[in-house]
Amino acid sequence: MIYFDNSATTKPYEEVVDVFVKVTNNYFGNPSSIHKLGGESEKLLFQARKVIASILQVKDQEIIFTGSGTEGNNLAIKGIAMEHKNRGKHLITTMIEHASTINTFKQLEKLGFDVTYLPVNQQGIISLTDLERAIREDTILVSVIHVNNELGSIQPIAEIGTLLKKYPKLHFHVDHVQGIAKVPLAIEKCNIDLLTCSGHKFHGLRGTGFLYKRSGVKLSPLFTGGSQEMKLRAGTENVAGIVSMAKALRISIEKYKEKHQEIVQIKNWLMEQLAEVDGVELNTPMEQSAPHIINISILGIKPEVFIHALEKHDIYVSTKSACSSKQSEVSHVLLATGMDENRAKSAIRISFSYQNNLEEAKVFMEVMKKELRQLKKIMGS
Amino acid sequence: MEYNHILIRYGEIGLKGKNRKMFIERLFKNIKVAVKAFPNVKPTMTRDRLFIELNGEDHEAIATKLEKVFGIHSFSLAVKVESDIEEIKKAALSALLNVGKPVNTFKVSAKRPNKTFPVRSQEMNYEVGSYILRNTENITVDVHNPDIDMKVEVRDAFTYITCGDYKGAGGLPVGVGGKVMVMLSGGIDSPVAAYLAMKRGVRIEAIHFHSPPFTSERAKQKVEDLTSVLTEYGGKIKLHVVHFTEIQKMIHQTMPANYSMTIMRRMMLRIAEEIANVNNAKAITTGESLGQVASQTLDSMYTINEVTNMPIIRPLITMDKIEIMDISRKIGTYDISIRPYEDCCTVFLPSAPKTKPKRENANRYEQNAEFEALLKEAVNNVETIEITNETKVEDQQFEDLF
Numbered sequence: 001m002i003y004f005d006n007s008a009t010t011k012p013y014e015e016v017v018d019v020f021v022k023v024t025n026n027y028f029g030n031p032s033s034i035h036k037l038g039g040e041s042e043k044l045l046f047q048a049r050k051v052i053a054s055i056l057q058v059k060d061q062e063i064i065f066t067g068s069g070t071e072g073n074n075l076a077i078k079g080i081a082m083e084h085k086n087r088g089k090h091l092i093t094t095m096i097e098h099a100s101t102i103n104t105f106k107q108l109e110k111l112g113f114d115v116t117y118l119p120v121n122q123q124g125i126i127s128l129t130d131l132e133r134a135i136r137e138d139t140i141l142v143s144v145i146h147v148n149n150e151l152g153s154i155q156p157i158a159e160i161g162t163l164l165k166k167y168p169k170l171h172f173h174v175d176h177v178q179g180i181a182k183v184p185l186a187i188e189k190c191n192i193d194l195l196t197c198s199g200h201k202f203h204g205l206r207g208t209g210f211l212y213k214r215s216g217v218k219l220s221p222l223f224t225g226g227s228q229e230m231k232l233r234a235g236t237e238n239v240a241g242i243v244s245m246a247k248a249l250r251i252s253i254e255k256y257k258e259k260h261q262e263i264v265q266i267k268n269w270l271m272e273q274l275a276e277v278d279g280v281e282l283n284t285p286m287e288q289s290a291p292h293i294i295n296i297s298i299l300g301i302k303p304e305v306f307i308h309a310l311e312k313h314d315i316y317v318s319t320k321s322a323c324s325s326k327q328s329e330v331s332h333v334l335l336a337t338g339m340d341e342n343r344a345k346s347a348i349r350i351s352f353s354y355q356n357n358l359e360e361a362k363v364f365m366e367v368m369k370k371e372l373r374q375l376k377k378i379m380g381s
Numbered sequence: 382m383e384y385n386h387i388l389i390r391y392g393e394i395g396l397k398g399k400n401r402k403m404f405i406e407r408l409f410k411n412i413k414v415a416v417k418a419f420p421n422v423k424p425t426m427t428r429d430r431l432f433i434e435l436n437g438e439d440h441e442a443i444a445t446k447l448e449k450v451f452g453i454h455s456f457s458l459a460v461k462v463e464s465d466i467e468e469i470k471k472a473a474l475s476a477l478l479n480v481g482k483p484v485n486t487f488k489v490s491a492k493r494p495n496k497t498f499p500v501r502s503q504e505m506n507y508e509v510g511s512y513i514l515r516n517t518e519n520i521t522v523d524v525h526n527p528d529i530d531m532k533v534e535v536r537d538a539f540t541y542i543t544c545g546d547y548k549g550a551g552g553l554p555v556g557v558g559g560k561v562m563v564m565l566s567g568g569i570d571s572p573v574a575a576y577l578a579m580k581r582g583v584r585i586e587a588i589h590f591h592s593p594p595f596t597s598e599r600a601k602q603k604v605e606d607l608t609s610v611l612t613e614y615g616g617k618i619k620l621h622v623v624h625f626t627e628i629q630k631m632i633h634q635t636m637p638a639n640y641s642m643t644i645m646r647r648m649m650l651r652i653a654e655e656i657a658n659v660n661n662a663k664a665i666t667t668g669e670s671l672g673q674v675a676s677q678t679l680d681s682m683y684t685i686n687e688v689t690n691m692p693i694i695r696p697l698i699t700m701d702k703i704e705i706m707d708i709s710r711k712i713g714t715y716d717i718s719i720r721p722y723e724d725c726c727t728v729f730l731p732s733a734p735k736t737k738p739k740r741e742n743a744n745r746y747e748q749n750a751e752f753e754a755l756l757k758e759a760v761n762n763v764e765t766i767e768i769t770n771e772t773k774v775e776d777q778q779f780e781d782l783f
Contacts, residue, residue: 019782034722039599044779046606051783057442061716166483189441243782250783 002315002360006201007149007178007293007351013203013251016244020205023240031237032226041239048246052210055253058187064211064229065242069177069198070100071222072211073143075232076173076194077104079219080141081113087169088138094118094126094155095336097145101175102332105143123285124153124337128163141171146179150320150333150349152284152293154183161191171217177201181252183290193217199241203353204248208241255354263352264291266361270350273365277372281343283334294350295334297343301375306348309371315364317350383479384440384458387447388541389431392454392551405431408452408554414616415446432459444547449613451580453549457532459541466500469533470512473542477513477520477529480544486523487513487544491533498535509533553582555615560584561694562657563666564649565620567603567724570668570697572611572714573705577696578666579615586660587611587618588653590625592728600722608768610713617769621656624762625649628755633729635750642734643743646676646685648752654689655760664692670705671698680737687740 003011023044029037031045046060053060066072081091093105095117105115116134118126131142142164144155157174164172173194179185181202187195194217199208213219213232225234274280274296283295298306303319310317320331334344350364389412394404409426412433416422421436422443433443440458447456462472477484491505500508509531510522534541563575565587575585589604601622608620628648636644653665669677676685686693697705709715 023782034597034599036598039597039602042599043602044782047779047783059713162483247783 002313002356002364004350004352004356004360004364005316005318006353006356007349008318009200009206010203010353011355012200012205012244013248015251016204016248019247020240020244023243027239031239032228041237044239044243045237048242051246052249055249056187056212058212059215061230062212062215064213064232065237066209066211066233067207067238068209069098069175069196069201072177072196072198072209073098073100073173073175074104075211075219075222076196076213077101077141077143078108078222079232080171080173080194080217081108081111082220083218084140084171085113088136088140089113090116090136090139091141091143092116092118092131092134092139093143094120094145096120096124096148096151096153096333097143098149098175098177101143101145120153120336122337122339123288124148124151124333125285125288126155128156128159131160132163135167135170139167139170141173143173143175145175145177146185147176147183147290147293148333149178149293150331150347151295151337152178152290154179154288154290156288157185157192158190161189165191178290178293181249181256182292184256187212194219199245199248202248202252203355204245205241207238208245210245252354259354260291262358263354263356266352266356266358267291267294269358270294270361270365277369279372279376283337283339283343283347292352296348296350297334297339297346298348298372299343299346301346301372301379303346303348305375306371309375310367313367313371315367317348319347319349384460384476385435386459386461386541387433387435387440387443387456388459388543389433389447389456390454390549391429391431391452392549394452394553395429395454404452404554404557407557408450411450411452411554411556411616412447415450416443418446419443447549448547449550450554451550451552451582451614452554454551455546455549457543457546459543461539461541464495464498464535464538464540466505466508469505469535469540469542470509472540473509473531473533474513474516476542476544477517477531480529482528484520484528486521486527487529487531488522488524488527489513489531489533491535493535495535495537505533505535550580550614552580555579555582556584558582558584560586560660560662561664561666562621562653562660562662563587564653564668565589565604565607566668567600567607567718567722568668569709569715569718570670570673570705572607572668572718573708573712574666574668574694574696575611576614576708576712576714578694579611583664585611585615585618585666586662587620588623588656589620590623590649590652590724592626592629593624595626595629595728596723599720600724603717603720603722605766605768606717607714609770610717612768612770614712617767619660620766620768621660622764622766623652623656623759624764625759628752628759629729631750631752631755636746638731639733639735640738640743640746641729641731642676643681643684643738644747645729646681647688647743647747648756650685650693651688651756652759654691655756656763657691659760664694665689666694666696668697668705669695670700670702673702675734675736678736680739681735684738684740684743687743 027041029041031042049060049063053063118130120126171193174192176195177198180197193214195212200206221232223234279299281297330344397404419438422438423434425432460472460476462468489506489510491502493502529544532543561583563585565571608618612618632641
């Protein structure tokens with residue numbers, strides 16, 4: 001099997017699954033119970049928080065465990081909107097956010113908030129001038145995706161952070177779901193107030209995630225209930241999921257050091273090869289893009305057909321974001337970069353992890369070329 | 382050119398006369414321990430400054446460590462260049478550009494301890510300043526309220542350029558003033574007291590009273606975690622856990638309820654004094670604040686204090702709860718302190734503890750029970766845990782899970 005759909009989800013590391021099973025079996029106490037069993041679960045929870053905080057070089061109490069990236073984005077965005085709406089009702093985001101961000105903002109618009117969606121250039125990058133122009137007296141939040149999940153384009157988070165420092169009343173949220181363990185980000189240096197991550201994008205399990213919240217930042221919770229997670233995320237903690245996520249993050253960061261160059265190499269090689277193929281357009285920019293995502297358009301061929309053609313060979317790629325790929329409309333991200341509808345409609349996303357190698361890329365290229373020839377014959381182009 | 386040095390200024394210890402050398406050497410040692418995790422840095426010591434050569438290590442991470450070292454008045458990121466006016470100008474420009482925040486205005490303040498340097502300070506302000514103005518856009522000089530106050534110090538063959546200071550922790554280097562025994566309960570106050578004691582240059586050891594099964598492992602863990610935070614300021618710390626259950630039971634069974642808290646405090650103090658003696662500590666530190674609870678009234682303190690003539694240092698004695706909480710948040714103990722477990726001060730708390738207990742009554746009641754043997758046993762069976770900064774992240778029990 002060649003699995004090139006790692007931006008949709010990653011295969012959990014074996015060690016991660018083992019830890020999940022062990023913790024589920026041996027430490028099943030509720031961390032809020034005051035007996036010894038509860039105490040042990042709670043201790044595990046503290047330790048998971050410590051491990052993650054120390055990897056991110058932030059304070060323990062700045063990590064809030066969530067159930068997914070979507071939840072993290074919702075908690076950050078709605079949390080700020082609801083908590084600070086008396087100070088202002090203007091929010092800023094970009095046109096190329098993940099569905100969990102865009103739709104959250106759409107919902108807030110219905111509740112009377114005013115949202116500015118920043119445009120991007122051909123490379124899928126926003127302009128700092130646009131951002132600064134958009135900021136108003138009543139702006140309370142700027143939310144930006146770090147690495148775009150479809151294109152792989154990287155937003156200039158450090159520069160945005162420096163700019164926003166001039167507006168101390170404003171909060172800065174970063175969707176780091178695709179970036180973590182792939183494109184480093186110095187959270188404190190970039191003046192980030194909130195940052196979303198999701199476990200299953202770095203070989204952890206689904207149903208896990210965390211939100212970094214700088215200490216001092218006030219949020220309104222999405223769920224009310226018990227006092228878990230500093231009262232920001234009520235509900236009995238998924239201890240096994242959380243512990244296994246900490247493990248997954250730790251392994252992924254180690255792999256980053258070991259294997260980062262290798263996936264950069266795979267990406268560069270594939271970009272070169274793909275550029276040569278007739279009818280293929282590279283959508284991912286060469287500069288300022290993440291090492292694990294390549295987006296291309298194959299003109300004249302329906303992406304779904306191409307995906308099924310590859311899956312016969314046990315090769316897996318995807319169209320746009322998995323969270324939106326079953327909807328028939330054209331990717332809003334690709335359209336935002338100014339490409340025409342035809343090209344945007346025929347996009348394919350190839351995404352790697354540190355488990356892939358160059359051999360797989362070579363096989364992929366061969367199969368792809370062969371299948372393209374076949375398909376073109378049948379489709380008559 | 383990147384920042385390649387950190388320049389550290391002494392505060393109070395600069396005034397220390399003949400003992401100055403001893404203070405500085407201790408500070409130097411403490412700094413070395415604080416930056417141990419960065420193998421390439423090289424701290425060096427001169428008469429009135431300490432320098433850390435960064436050799437490519439992350440200066441922000443090191444700054445975070447230095448902010449916790451007592452005895453440092455302030456420190457600055459510095460570019461070290463040869464004392465050559467052209468080199469100085471270039472370095473000054475890049476220092477300004479690498480400062481990591483938006484700069485609209487600046488000023489240059491040159492100093493010339495090396496009087497053989499041909500360009501005088503006033504001229505240098507002008508030369509360096511105009512070089513920066515020529516090579517930047519939208520940046521102007523403001524001598525009254527600049528975003529960046531750039532200091533250029535020409536010392537011998539080398540010149541140091543800094544842009545702004547980090548505030549140090551102040552106080553005296555931990556270890557110059559002997560050792561105190563801190564009574565650490567797990568609440569908000571006592572870790573703050575420990576921190577403030579260390580600020581005055583003393584090394585600490587901690588005592589915690591543990592009463593299983595009335596108090597849980599989690600309460601003990603909490604104190605270990607608090608101690609671990611304190612090690613960031615004072616290096617490794619010994620935590621003495623006293624098993625206090627039998628004494629508490631005895632107090633509960635034999636003492637009048639309204640005096641039980643007073644007697645318990647007296648027992649704790651007797652044990653603390655004994656452990657302090659064994660470990661060569663010359664004082665006991667507590668988190669008491671005048672008037673906060675029944676045991677912290679003047680009458681209570683007078684009665685409790687009777688059992689020891691060891692100095693008791695109470696750094697929080699005149700502070701408000703709010704002030705104490707602020708420090709606790711700042712030093713990183715607050716979130717641990719508010720974990721809601723019973724400790725031995727709360728388990729047996731009588732409904733109406735005496736706020737004005739009398740020494741003679743306490744003495745009389747104590748004679749009604751045999752505490753001697755129990756006290757001895759508690760001291761002999763103390764469990765001592767050595768806590769270092771590294772124990773913090775890793776916990777052996779769960780090692781394989783992370």
